[in-house]
Amino acid sequence: MASSSRLISRLALVTGGGSGIGQAVCQRFASEGATVVVADLNQDAAEETVDALQRGQKGQRGQIGQGHMAGQVDVSSKDSVKKLITQIQTRYFQPPSVCVNAAGITQDNFLLSLEEEEFDKVIQVNLKGTFLVTQAVAQALVACGASKGSIINMGSIVGKVGNLGQANYSASKAGVEGLTRTAAKELSKFGIRCNCVLPGFITTPMTDSVPDKVINKLLTLVPLGRMGEPAEVADVCAFLASDDSRYITGTSIEVTGGLFIG
Ligand code: NAD
Secondary structure (H helix, E strand, O other), rough: OOOOOOOOOOOOEEEOOOOHHHHHHHHHHHHHOEEEEEOOHHHHHHHHHHHHHOOOOOOOEEEEEOOOOOOOOOOOOOOHHHHHHHHHHEEEEEEEOEEEEEOOOOOOOOEEEEEEEEHHHHHHHHHHHHHHHHHHHHHHHHOOOOOOOOEEEEEEOOHHHHHOEEEEHHHHHHHHHHHHHHHHHHHHHHOOOEEEEEOOOEEEEEHHOOHHHHHHHOOOOOOOOEEHHHHHHHHHHHHOOHHHHOOOOOOOOEEOOOOOOE
16 A cells, blocks of 8 residues: 655556556556556556546555546557557656556467467567667657656566576566666666566466466465565555665566575
8 A cells, every 4th residue: 555655746657557567556656646657458458447546446545636548559569659658748748757567478388389479479568568668768758858767667587587388478578677777777867767676476367377286386485475466566666666766777676475585
């Protein structure tokens, strides 16, 4: 639950905001005072998130407020991303100063059977999509002379340690960390910070399809002994979006319940 209003007067773009972690980030940001652009491939899901923000969440404190926007985007398409940024600037007369790249997919298969299309698709959405949105937001911020920005990219602990059946996904997430560190170096002179969040196993539609047997086995590796909640990832994103993290850039923060420590 939000304990402050650190994001008042911030405009935040959240991709993948129609579901899971992205949706929780939208709720947390709005509850801290941000105006949120909820962007998703699934327009209906993005609109549902905006509706929920405008109704306010049961039991939630802080400012939820009006003025949020739903946008349809395919992050793997440069044209689609450009269109979204134009729509945002037309509506708000400014680019988003906070951007969370949470859109992502899995297409799992063991390496020996992994199809080229399965590899390409996951790289296109998770890695190229993060590049396209990061680049478009940074270009817009630099062009308007903004003095600060915070870009937060959703990696995964799997990008560091690998995972059975996820050669494509783990490669895409390792790529997101490299992209983020380079963006941090290049964009710091414009006041734009770039960081990664590396979730472990979080309860969302993405992990719903993982068989209970596999989940139970994985949980034996989690010192805190349970899956994470999307809100627990959103808490870290709110910190990285806010000035509380003003001296932090180019880093990755693990939100894993201790999975794979040391
Ligand atoms: P989710 O499936 O609940 O949400 C992903 C959202 O991304 C969906 O709303 C989907 O419509 C959207 N999306 C998919 N392709 C898109 C595209 N081309 N353009 C725009 N939007 C698109 O998944 P989640 O678990 O909330 O995952 C969010 C992010 O966190 C992803 O990047 C995922 O890889 C990462 N992550 C999740 C976990 C986990 O355990 N759930 C762990 C580590 C990392």
